[in-house]
Amino acid sequence: MNEGLPIIDVQRVTTVLGRVVIHRQLSLQVKAGEVMAIIGGSGSGKTTLLRLMLGLERPVAGRVKVFGHELADGEPEVLARVRNRWGVLFQQGALFSSLNVFENVALPLRELKNVPAAMIGELVMHKLEQVGLQAADARKRPAELSGGMIKRVALARALILDPPLLFLDEPTAGLDPASSKQFVRLIEGLRDEMKLTVVMVTHDVDTLFALADRVAALADRRLVAVGPVAEVAVVEHPFIRDFFLGHQARWDEESLRLFRQSLRDCA
Numbered sequence: 648m649n650e651g652l653p654i655i656d657v658q659r660v661t662t663v664l665g666r667v668v669i670h671r672q673l674s675l676q677v678k679a680g681e682v683m684a685i686i687g688g689s690g691s692g693k694t695t696l697l698r699l700m701l702g703l704e705r706p707v708a709g710r711v712k713v714f715g716h717e718l719a720d721g722e723p724e725v726l727a728r729v730r731n732r733w734g735v736l737f738q739q740g741a742l743f744s745s746l747n748v749f750e751n752v753a754l755p756l757r758e759l760k761n762v763p764a765a766m767i768g769e770l771v772m773h774k775l776e777q778v779g780l781q782a783a784d785a786r787k788r789p790a791e792l793s794g795g796m797i798k799r800v801a802l803a804r805a806l807i808l809d810p811p812l813l814f815l816d817e818p819t820a821g822l823d824p825a826s827s828k829q830f831v832r833l834i835e836g837l838r839d840e841m842k843l844t845v846v847m848v849t850h851d852v853d854t855l856f857a858l859a860d861r862v863a864a865l866a867d868r869r870l871v872a873v874g875p876v877a878e879v880a881v882v883e884h885p886f887i888r889d890f891f892l893g894h895q896a897r898w899d900e901e902s903l904r905l906f907r908q909s910l911r912d913c914a
């Protein structure tokens with residue numbers, strides 16, 4: 648990976664689902680080490696943009712490169728290796744209900760085929776500890792877990808191969824305010840510890856303020872603004888105005904710094 652090249656490079660992408668144009672000539676670059684937040688109204692195409700970056704959706708025009716590899720036409724082995732370099736936290740956690748916590752987190756290691764059982768045990772238990780779960784939680788089934796714990800297990804599974812890139816789809820959706828704050832702190836800590844590049848879709852202004860280095864705002868089938876929170880928040884656009892409505896006092900750089908500090912202080 649050359650220094651300075653974006654980790655993700657979306658170039659003039661047009662996406663059509665059914666007969667609907669979702670994105671028109673959309674471009675976005677994500678740099679190494681940054682947290683990029685994607686915001687937009689309901690149905691504006693945020694999840695579809697994430698799915699393009701994961702190779703789960705193909706554009707009708709334009710291209711998507713991740714770690715320098717074009718997703719649409721790569722060799723299957725190359726794409727498999729690229730996929731092992733990212734983790735994904737889906738909105739609902741997407742745990743297998745018939746598997747316990749240990750087995751859910753171990754899945755990506757088992758898929759590699761050649762990891763010895765003792766090492767799988769060690770790696771899974773270490774990852775559970777890293778996301779703030781207890782050893783005793785390993786034997787629980789998803790049905791026995793709280794919403795916050797499910798997110799932690801899903802995060803442990805997303806990070807079990809120590810990927811440099813993490814995708815988060817609405818990471819705090821469905822959590823109460825206290826669990827949401829704890830989860831944001833956890834992501835922030837892991838991001839620093841593992842030097843992660845993060846792409847997240849979020850509706851939540853607190854999550855955005857706490858984590859995002861840059862924001863990409865989707866509306867009208869394109870990105871109407873891309874930049875640091877403080878810059879995007881003042882862009883004249885009806886969606887952006889509504890999104891940040893009521894938060895005007897919080898988006899200048901000093902307020903954001905104090906907000907992030909207050910989260911760390913109550914850790």
Ligand SMILES: Nc1ncnc2c1ncn2[C@@H]1O[C@H](COP(=O)(O)OP(=O)(O)OP(=O)(O)O)[C@@H](O)[C@H]1O
Pocket residue numbers: 664665666667669687688689690691692693694695696
């Ligand atoms: N397979 C599909 N075929 C046709 N249209 C689809 C398909 N999947 C999604 N859509 C439509 O594409 C648009 C974008 O969907 P997407 O899920 O990317 O939006 P979103 O911004 O993530 O929305 P939300 O915030 O509500 O989750 C929506 O209007 C949706 O109804």
